[in-house]
Amino acid sequence: MGYSAVRSWGVVRWGIVAVGARMPVAAAPLALVFLVRERPGGYVLGAVLAAAYVVGEIIGAPLLGMRIRAERARTEMAVGLGIGGLAFVGLGVLHDAHPVALGACAFVAGAAPAAAPGAFRTLLTSIVPEAAVAQALAVESMLTFTIWAVAPAAVTGLALGVSPALPPLLAGLLMTGSVAGLWMLPAGWRADADDRGGESMARILARAWPLFVTGAASLSMLALAELVLPALLEQRGIDIGWAGPLLVALAVGSAVGSFVYGLRRWPGRLRTQSMVLMFGVSGCLALVAVLPGVAWLFAALAAAGVLQAGVMLTRNLSLRDALPPSALAAGYSVMYAAVGAGYAASGSLAGGLLSVVSPSTAILAGVGLGVVLTLVGVAGEVKPVVVRDADADTGADVGAGSVRGDVAEGSAVGRRRDP
Numbered sequence: 001m002g003y004s005a006v007r008s009w010g011v012v013r014w015g016i017v018a019v020g021a022r023m024p025v026a027a028a029p030l031a032l033v034f035l036v037r038e039r040p041g042g043y044v045l046g047a048v049l050a051a052a053y054v055v056g057e058i059i060g061a062p063l064l065g066m067r068i069r070a071e072r073a074r075t076e077m078a079v080g081l082g083i084g085g086l087a088f089v090g091l092g093v094l095h096d097a098h099p100v101a102l103g104a105c106a107f108v109a110g111a112a113p114a115a116a117p118g119a120f121r122t123l124l125t126s127i128v129p130e131a132a133v134a135q136a137l138a139v140e141s142m143l144t145f146t147i148w149a150v151a152p153a154a155v156t157g158l159a160l161g162v163s164p165a166l167p168p169l170l171a172g173l174l175m176t177g178s179v180a181g182l183w184m185l186p187a188g189w190r191a192d193a194d195d196r197g198g199e200s201m202a203r204i205l206a207r208a209w210p211l212f213v214t215g216a217a218s219l220s221m222l223a224l225a226e227l228v229l230p231a232l233l234e235q236r237g238i239d240i241g242w243a244g245p246l247l248v249a250l251a252v253g254s255a256v257g258s259f260v261y262g263l264r265r266w267p268g269r270l271r272t273q274s275m276v277l278m279f280g281v282s283g284c285l286a287l288v289a290v291l292p293g294v295a296w297l298f299a300a301l302a303a304a305g306v307l308q309a310g311v312m313l314t315r316n317l318s319l320r321d322a323l324p325p326s327a328l329a330a331g332y333s334v335m336y337a338a339v340g341a342g343y344a345a346s347g348s349l350a351g352g353l354l355s356v357v358s359p360s361t362a363i364l365a366g367v368g369l370g371v372v373l374t375l376v377g378v379a380g381e382v383k384p385v386v387v388r389d390a391d392a393d394t395g396a397d398v399g400a401g402s403v404r405g406d407v408a409e410g411s412a413v414g415r416r417r418d419p
Contacts, residue, residue, distance in 0.1 A: 005131065006135045017173075017185060018140075021081055022120075022147050023150075023171070024084070024126050024174055025117075026152075027152070027155045027169065028224045029050040029054070030155045031171065032046055033160075034156070034164045035092075035164050035168060053107065056106065056107040057111065057114045058341050060110065060115065060339070061115060061333040062337045064080060064203070065228055068118075068329045071188050072187075073123065073189065074186075074187045077115070077119050077182060082175075083108065084110075085177075085178075087172070087175030089168070089169060089172035090172040092165040092172065095165045102378070107126070114336070117332065122189055123136075125328075134265075137316050140312060140314060145258065148251055149252065154198030183335070205323075205334055206391045208319060208334075210376075212334060212338040213280065214315060215335050215342075216368070216373070217377065218278060218281065218312065220342035221369075224349060231359040232289070238294055249301050253305025254308055257309030260306070261309060262313075266290050270317055271318060273314045274378075275374065277310040282374075284307065285304055286364060291365040298328065304305075319331050350362060
């Protein structure tokens, strides 16, 4: 199908608003470090503030995401983004305040708008034809990776060239500006709470745990490589200044991968695609740990980015297949929290490993952990579903994954198979 079905003014308007809401998220960790770096112990305080921000995201995304309702999504998104924008402005205005006050602002800036990414994704898929959902998610992925490639450079230039307080102030203005932009978009999406069959949201999302595990594993491996990359370059005797261009290559590779994935329908079940792509990412990162030259590192990281984009898209498509429409926004929010938790865990793992092993060994250890989590997640997606004989029991069908026979292969989420 290509991208013809998503070329619409509705998608363009969505993209404009999404940039305003997501650019501050991409800029926040580095902006917080620059905000306080000139204080005594500034880098340590900056790391603590960045951690408070990430913890806010991890807590806020599932808690607020499960409360979003389709019929009032715009209002709830506006409240969260508005409070988050004010918290960013507070960080810029109160940059000389006590660390506790800055930590509280950072936490609120992360938590308040944390449900918005899941709601934005659900809103995007609701304004395109059903057959174009994969292309819409690919467009979202390209936009996200572009933002993450631009934001760090913009933060560095503004903080060093103008003022450390400017990046959080601009982030707050962008986020509050996106609130006004929400009224260019539909008020919500169609979803019927009855499609949950009377089950609680928490129970429905709990069944999707394999998808959240593999989603967290995918980014945790890349995060470990990013965080260890400067130390790895020093180990190889390579100028540490190459770290920035190498990470740009990773982001560009991810954007290219998103575009390529959305061009066509790929063979195989979604979970099979995800597993193959995850193993490909693992292989690329293992090469990063052992290859000696900058050119090889560029190639390996760019390839990892291409494959990583496919992993993210297959996980989001699998989640869409596994959950009823009324639970999609909450599911995307929990996935967002799981990925954030994976990134935070990778940071802690990197710090611990680098104190006892070489950077290359630390990356290989992270790859090994990622492979184990991938296998756990894939195994959790497949379990036997017992199907009762139709002649012996005239009750309702057991679910969308039913096939004739005594045992059918089904997904652990939603009791249905991948398409």
